[in-house]
Amino acid sequence: MNTNIQHLFSITEKESRRIIGLMSGTSLDGLDVALCEFQGHGLNTQITLQKFETMPYSPDFKENVKSIFSKRQVDLEKVCLLNAFIGSYHGQLILECLHNWEIDPSEVDIIASHGQTIYHAPAAQHHQPGMPNATLQIGDGDHIAVKTGIITLSDFRQKHIAAGGEGAPLAVYGDYLLFSKKGQNRILLNVGGIANFTFLPGDLDTKKIFSTDVGPGNTLMDAYVQLHYPGTYYDANAAIALQGTYSQPLLAALLDHPFFELPFPKTTGPEVFNLAYLAQAQEKSKTQHLSVPDVMATLNRFSATGICEAITKGIAQEKDFEIFVSGGGMHNPLLLSTIKELLGTDKIRDTSELGILPDAKEAVLFATLANETLVGDHIDFGYSDRLVPSVHMGKISFPS
């Protein structure tokens, strides 16, 4: 047997496995690195988040990725170069993290890498006849494996699409295993660039469980800040939005998009919800005269409204539910207070109450997906055979 396969096989036989989960999200703040220890699998998964760090990206790197991110026309050579570059750069950042944590790479069994999404195109969004759901993450796993010497699983979204899904959100697979609780309806809300939530019914009926994107989380707010305050990446603590007042006509125009009417589960990205979309909405609502703080306040309210309307639809007739929030948007005080106001609840907790640091949740998800691919059994995610396919995801890269 090839020694790589032998090594992989021995990892699957271990009592516990150390897996590094990686996430590089749409806001391009940095690479989230979560070192997790797993025992068991499926609903018996036991996970300990041993270390977590966000390795910040340099401004140059952000600009490089932004030049090809979510754009229909790009420099194809740049895409090709960045695919290799990001793989090796992520490998380097992992080695730096391990060095900071005084952990030798040989003590890590597996890396689970999301890569960098550069284009997301579910069929409901691209409308190109005869063309499938599609999504593209770059930062090739072979480069990570060779750089670190650690077996790497990557490119998780393609199998989801191949099996009938839209490639996102994948959160349902991890949330169900790590956070379901019999007797309690739970909403796991992640406010990243795009916001999404998972509904976990208290009867644990997999036919009702799903994750769905709901629309913009931070992406439009971030893009607008970056346009008006070059060198600033986001509206820290909603300082700008809090100086403004939201505009009802602009809010209505922003909410007037067919995505919001689509049934769950569904997915979207900055390919749709971007500055051009905002400009169209301002034109439609004749609100081009608004001040920067007023637009920021409206974008903030837009994200909160999209989130709350989707949650209200998603929980259907369930009256009692708990919300656990994660993602960078949870640090935005105006967004959080509006979500509480619109849902009429004060009871929003974060996932640290469930044992997982909220900023680490998505990186932990990919580690969990890798653990299932290595040692998990078939789980029937039945919400819809097509949209939450029951598959194991990730491609395997060996270091040699």
Ligand SMILES: Nc1ncnc2c1ncn2[C@@H]1O[C@H](COP(=O)(O)OP(=O)(O)OP(=O)(O)O)[C@@H](O)[C@H]1O
């Ligand atoms: N103190 C804060 N005040 C306001 N917003 C904040 C604060 N801290 C973080 N954010 C927001 O959170 C964003 C980063 O969130 P996160 O890291 O969850 O996004 P991501 O993982 O890149 O996105 P996605 O989940 O869509 O891939 C920032 O760009 C910013 O908009």
Ligand SMILES: CC(=O)N[C@H]1[C@@H]2OC[C@@H](O2)[C@@H](O)[C@@H]1O[C@H](C)C(=O)O
């Ligand atoms: C295509 C893509 O990268 N989508 C991300 C993004 O960030 C949040 C939301 O949009 C979600 O759909 C997804 O990530 C999480 C980890 C998911 O798949 O559950």
